[in-house]
Amino acid sequence: MPVVSAAVAVAKNTPLEVKELRLDDPGPDDVLVRIHAVGVCHTDATVLQVDAFPPPFPAVLGHEGAGVVEAVGANITHVRPGDKVALSFGSCGKCRECSQGHPAYCDEFYPYNFFGVRPGDGTPTLFDGDTPISGHFFAQSSFATMSLAHRSNVVKLDDDVDLDIVGPLGCGLMTGAGTVRNVLKPDEGDICVVYGIGGVGFGALMMAKALGCSTIIAVDLNEDRLALARELGATHTINGAAPDLGEQITELTKANSGVDIAVDTTGLATISKTAVSTLRRGGRLGLLGFYNQNGEGMDVAAIPLGSYVYGVVEGDSVPAEMVPLLVDLHRQGKFPFDRLITFYELADINQAFADSHAGTAIKPVIRFPRS
Incomplete structure (x- = not known):
């Protein structure tokens, strides 16, 4: 041994x-x-x-x-x-x-x-x-x-x-990137919001940029992370402590009638509610955090008609396929x-x-x- x-x-x-x-x-x-x-x-x-x-x-x-x-x-x-x-x-x-x-x-x-x-x-x-x-x-x-x-x-x-x-x-980067690529599957030009810009959130953000999302909104409490998010693909950043967080996202996406895809890594029910409320009809939300809110949860009736909410593990990835794909994107400067x-x-x-x-x-x- x-x-x-x-x-x-x-x-x-x-x-x-x-x-x-x-x-x-x-x-x-x-x-x-x-x-x-x-x-x-x-x-x-x-x-x-x-x-x-x-x-x-x-x-x-x-x-x-x-x-x-x-x-x-x-x-x-x-x-x-x-x-x-x-x-x-x-x-x-x-x-x-x-x-x-x-x-x-x-x-x-x-x-x-x-x-x-x-x-x-x-x-x-x-x-x-x-x-x-x-x-x-x-x-x-x-x-x-x-x-x-x-x-x-x-x-x-x-x-x-x-x-x-x-x-x-x-794990972490694959989870964020895989959620966008394998589950939410944005079209080129879609609007993406990522709530929580840690390793998982940055994986989602960079994949959204690589797949051609036109507007990428990063939400976090850490201003240094938000600054890096702007360097790595975010077109807009918002401090998650803003009392009008939902209103700001709605204003940024009103021409599109809301958000096309959103990724919530925070595990906070307040954030998941904001994420749902700002989706357009037919929008898609991936929930990635550990949710433990003492019974407080999402209002299912608030989900816009035709929209989807996914609970995602590991980005629904096949590691033998996803890891080499991310390596290749990194070589190209896209991840x-x-x-x-x-x-x-x-x-x-x-x-x-x-x-x-x-x-x-x-x-x-x-x-x-x-x-």
Whole structure:
């Protein structure tokens, strides 16, 4: 069993501790990956804070990993040692949703991503001494120098891809971009509003620009993020604290009778209500946040006739297709996600979480030393 350095979540709402752990040898469906860099995602923070979320603790989180394949199990044919890869979410590949091209809605999504053990046989992947701890988070647990990933979530990359930056494409950026491209599907010239300009929101904004939306309105509380949004494609920005937020959006979109597509990453019922109220008839809204509003919710009767409201996971993406597409858009200068990244060392991972929470870092990325 290889020895790895990992950031261990000992308990809820406690700082991560860097420890040496033992990683199990690859099983038939496993891919052993030496992690070069891993993004810090809001989902990691949510799991650390919200009691309703598994896995059991102690646990190693991290689910935006990128690295190089070290070894593969007997059933692995799509990658081999030496390949550069990005890691995304796990899925069974067999249920109806997976078979129809929607692995983000896999019937076994929780066992594959949140239970802390391998799906199927329930065996652990990480050990503190001889004691098993929760690993296999999003089929990877990539807050570690090496990861055992599952065949379903390993995406082969071209040899020239920069592994320092590509990890966040496996979840947060893919979620925002995929929601626009795969679910909301704007026509060229459409009006788009993005509520909440973090990593997910910027993914949505940049994809809306890449697909030709003519008016892109970014809404956030952080003025620095709004300034960057204007550089990366927003035609208008509004501070989300404005008491007349809905009226401002209505004024900007009145010639179109409202908003064509909207993405809400905030998880706030007040914002989702504004998003619905400003849609045009036939408009489309994607809800991406964790909504917990003590029973307060959207007024279904307020949804404009002919409009659609979608709850979206992972941008309804197929990682093996979506990650290379985003890499290609980046090469073309149409998806400049590297502008969002702030780098940290593993020892500073708690600072990375703090900076993300404070809004001073949009997409923290932990880089590991190269041997």
